[in-house]
Amino acid sequence: FAKFHWEDPLNVENLLTEEEIAIRKTFCLASWKDGVQKACDDDNTCVRVSNVNPIEFDPKVLPEMGKLGLLGSTIQGYGCAGTSQVAYGLIAREIERVDSGYRSTASVQSSLVMHPINEFGTDAQKEKYIPRLAKGEIIGAFGLTEPNHGSDPANMETTAEEIEGGFIINGSKTWISNAPVADVFIIWATCKWDQKIRGFILEKGMKGLETQAIKNKVALRASLTGSIFMDSVRLTHDALLPKSKGLGSPFSCLNSARYGISWGVMGALEDCIDRTREYALERHQFQRPLASFQLVQKKLVDAQTEVTLGLLASLQVGRLKEAGQYSPEMISMVKRNNCGKALQHSRIVLDILGGNACADEYHVGRHAANLQVTNTYEGNFCHFLLLNYDIHTLILGKAMTGIQAFA
Numbered sequence: 001f002a003k004f005h006w007e008d009p010l011n012v013e014n015l016l017t018e019e020e021i022a023i024r025k026t027f028c029l030a031s032w033k034d035g036v037q038k039a040c041d042d043d044n045t046c047v048r049v050s051n052v053n054p055i056e057f058d059p060k061v062l063p064e065m066g067k068l069g070l071l072g073s074t075i076q077g078y079g080c081a082g083t084s085q086v087a088y089g090l091i092a093r094e095i096e097r098v099d100s101g102y103r104s105t106a107s108v109q110s111s112l113v114m115h116p117i118n119e120f121g122t123d124a125q126k127e128k129y130i131p132r133l134a135k136g137e138i139i140g141a142f143g144l145t146e147p148n149h150g151s152d153p154a155n156m157e158t159t160a161e162e163i164e165g166g167f168i169i170n171g172s173k174t175w176i177s178n179a180p181v182a183d184v185f186i187i188w189a190t191c192k193w194d195q196k197i198r199g200f201i202l203e204k205g206m207k208g209l210e211t212q213a214i215k216n217k218v219a220l221r222a223s224l225t226g227s228i229f230m231d232s233v234r235l236t237h238d239a240l241l242p243k244s245k246g247l248g249s250p251f252s253c254l255n256s257a258r259y260g261i262s263w264g265v266m267g268a269l270e271d272c273i274d275r276t277r278e279y280a281l282e283r284h285q286f287q288r289p290l291a292s293f294q295l296v297q298k299k300l301v302d303a304q305t306e307v308t309l310g311l312l313a314s315l316q317v318g319r320l321k322e323a324g325q326y327s328p329e330m331i332s333m334v335k336r337n338n339c340g341k342a343l344q345h346s347r348i349v350l351d352i353l354g355g356n357a358c359a360d361e362y363h364v365g366r367h368a369a370n371l372q373v374t375n376t377y378e379g380n381f382c383h384f385l386l387l388n389y390d391i392h393t394l395i396l397g398k399a400m401t402g403i404q405a406f407a
């Protein structure tokens, strides 16, 4: 028989290319873990990977990712690594093994800002923004969600009006990752001239553009979130992403982000398993290690089984994506399954820590809280409901029955 490795029970590594294995190993971000603990010690909502200023995002995070080639990794040229889709997933998994907030920051930069510029932008826009975004020199945000329109972006109220020399944008966006520190904003607006949704590139400092941080988040604290207000922001024609048209354009960005999240959450659950397994081996009750109790073993085995199946499913979607043979429903399936399973099993293995589940130094509680948001963003985080899970259920339900149940 082959040797059984509990960390990779079905030998997923065997299905990766040598380059992908090298990328995965290069991007094991062990050195960042100390910083994350500091982030969670702080009694505020903002990123803390240093002690310099407890209320400000640490600008070192994205440049560090840029140096490692983590940002926009699948893009060819413009200083990007040009990796496979599977490598992009592996990167998300390694980052989220550290913290979902870091993965979120990276996902937004890569899938929601660099991707639309690359897909829908002009050569000049690509030259201007992508190399700096790849290095993490500038930070991007993606504004789709509005105060009155989250699940139904089709009804957004933000508008673009054509004027001589360009456009005027009016409206507001909320729950936008990276917004409080962003230099570049991909803003989706309904164009008054044909009622189609298109993307526009806005820059920090433009007259009429304001952002505000959303404070006191109870999870995903290592990522900044905020609102964007646009009061007659004047843009020149070159701010339009000319190849964007219709809701399919922002959704194509979400396909990429959701695919990455399906890998990322498996990394977070893997970290929960590593930590609780170690704890169960060391901690004794009834003169025996916790790991010797059948109920404790079952928790670990169930969680590891879900990680393995989830990774295999995402790997298959990644390969199909590389071959141009994927559908958004496939992404909905792995996003829905992996986020749901990661949340469920992180909470179950959290039990193994007993009272220490409450102590931030054990990290599993932080992951479990973050994983709630990975299920819910693109959903109603405050009510702790599984919107993304719900929405992806309905996307798959429509594919199976042909009946649209959203509205």
Ligand code: TGC
Binding pocket: 103, 104, 105, 107, 108, 142, 144, 145, 150, 151, 152, 153, 154, 177, 246, 247, 248, 249, 251, 252, 254, 255, 257, 328, 377, 378, 379, 391, 395, 406
């Ligand atoms: P519907 O009529 O189904 O579709 C409208 C048009 O869009 C096309 N389309 C897609 N195209 C590409 N990829 C997809 N996944 C697509 N889904 C739909 C569709 O073919 C159609 O095209 P056309 O040419 O016929 O007009 O749209 P709907 O209004 O009924 O909405 C359906 C629904 C509910 C599934 C959709 O609106 C939805 O997914 N809502 C959730 C909103 C959402 O996910 N927001 C995310 C904001 S970004 C974010 O949260 C980032 S979190 C940070 C991080 O990633 O870490």
Ligand code: FAD
Binding pocket: 108, 141, 142, 143, 144, 145, 147, 148, 149, 150, 151, 152, 174, 175, 176, 177, 178, 220, 225, 373, 376, 377, 378, 379, 380, 381, 383, 385, 386, 387, 388, 390, 391, 394, 405, 406, 407
């Ligand atoms: P609502 O749409 O009001 O939904 C509320 C509840 O109603 C949910 O439980 C949902 O399940 C249910 N519901 C709604 N419609 C249906 C239906 N048809 N059938 C069944 N149930 C339904 N957005 C961005 O654009 N960019 C970002 O970078 C970004 N980052 C985020 C980061 C964080 C930390 C969070 C929490 C959110 C972020 N979002 C971002 C916003 C997110 O995408 C929205 O919260 C999401 O689209 C849902 O919108 P909503 O919060 O308005 O919830």
